[in-house]
Amino acid sequence: MPVVHHALVLNLHQPHGNLEQLLASKPWEAREILYAYDRIARFLWAYEDTARVHLSPSGSLLETLSCSAFQQNVYGIVDCGALLWHLQNRSIIDILGTAYYHPILPLIPEADREEHLRRWQGIAQHLFWREAFPGFWPPEMGFSMTLIPLLKRLGYRYVLVDCEHVRALTPMTEAERLYRPHIARLGSDEIIVVVRDRQLSGAMADGLDYPAFQQLVAERTGHCDFEPLVTTACDGENGAWFRNTDDEANFWGGFYRHLLDDARDGGDIRPVFLSDYLDRFGTLGEVTVTTGAWNTEWHDGREFAQWTGSEAQQHTLDRLAVVSAEVHDAMQAAGQRELGGQEQSVLEEAHWRLLRAETSCNFYWDEDWVARANRDLDDAEATLRRFRAKKYLIDADPGWHDAGEPSCGVAGSIAD
Structure with a gap:
């Protein structure tokens, strides 16, 4: 079997105010989520030579974690400032761009899409001390070809899409369709498409052990006469597999540690940053991507039935x-x-x-x-x-807030 390059992608998202509400109503659940975020970089420190993880944090999550009132409220549970600082470690973590409030982009008016992307870039550039984010994670993997010009205009090199929606235009084998990056074009604009393996992603998220993952990877890449790119993507804070505080019984200690140890010992599955794979191997052919999202517990992602x-x-x-x-x-x-x-x-x-x-x-x-x-x-x-009606009286508090929620970097309120 050729070397398999494994790109791990984790989506991190909390809607506005959700963590604050959980802290009040379900404090242990809120703690589990915060611990799940905090352990990512801490676990990976020991594997700077091997680990390569892509994270896509939503703007609303970044807004919460960077809010001084929230940071004070959870200090003693996690240090949010240190958490954000540790995510800047480019040796082990690559940050993917996304949309600020985590909308399904094809479902919202086209006029609103760019503002979501620009607002995310604004907060991410500030918190992660960089100007460019080469990869884009569409929230819920909700993608349509109409997004290509916008993504190119905002500087993205590649976008992640679910394998169920990728259709080959260039002759290629099924293995090549799944395990090589491709080009998707709309008019004069084009972008690189990175294909998520739905079956492997689901198995990984469900909590399989590393030997079972190895076997699945070997079966699915067995016909590759090239060094394949296997991309697995799921949420990084949902479910017991990611929230479990027992290091031997969660995703990091129960699965990813064994993958990293095996890679160190010369195993066939090697973690990789997507940009590095693209620099080395480039793309294969041209594809089109049908409009849809990733699979949820109840729906397969086609026609966005989960949300519509x-x-x-x-x-x-x-x-x-x-x-x-x-x-x-x-x-x-x-x-x-x-x-x-x-x-x-x-x-x-x-x-x-x-x-x-x-x-x-x-x-x-x-x-x-x-x-x-x-x-x-x-x-x-x-x-x-x-x-x-020209009623412009602005509240003295420069940050509008709902009752019980911190005021963090949002527009001023108005009075009747």
Whole structure:
């Protein structure tokens, strides 16, 4: 069997206010999540020569972890400042770009997509001390070909997509389709597509041991006459496999340590950064990617049924499009005249509420969380009404906050 290059990708996300609510209502669950984040870099320190891990932290998670009030609240559980600092270690961790509030990009209005990406880049550049992030992780792996021009314009070299949606345009074997990067084009724009192995990702996330993983990899790459790139991707803080505080019974000690030890001893599976594999081996052929997401517990990701299947979900998505158009119309009209500082802050607040309403979690849980999206849309519309009525009185507190939530880097509030 040829050397297998393994790219591990972990998605890290918490919706706005979720960790604060868990700390109040389910403190041990909140601790498990925070411990899961904190142990990543700490575990990998001993393997700087071997470990290569890609992380995609959402903007709302980064906002929470970097908030001084939240940091003070959880000090003694984890040191969030140290946690963020340790994630800057480029020897073991590569940060992937994503969208700020973790929306499924093909489901939200096109006018909102760039702002999600730019806001994420803003906070990530500040926290991770770098200008460029070559790889892009679409939230929920929700991808469509229409995203390619935007990703290229914002400087991304490659994007991760789920294997179930990749269709070959260049003649290639099934092994080549799954285990080589490819090019996807829309008009004059192109981007490198890195293919996630759905079966291996699911098996890894479910808690298999390393010998079983080795066997699966050998079976699935057995027809490769090249050095394959096997990409596994899953959430990095959900489920007992990642949250377990017993080092021998969680993902890191129960699985990844054995992979790293084997790689050190010359084993066939070698961790790799995606950029390094691309620099060495390049791409194979051209593909197209059908619109869809990764698989969830209940759906296969096609047609986004997990997020659009109920009447309430669809109604809220339709409403989101209407409110988005209203916000952008107001912003366009405001752009034709010079706004005062208070006017600008109010309009920014309406825009911010709209973007937060688009969080994928608001639609994931069938109808359970749809109300959260509608509350933000209610607030966005109310803010626009006040903006049009020229009620610009700004709260003395520069950071708007919900009751019981910290004020962290968000737009100012307005008074009736």
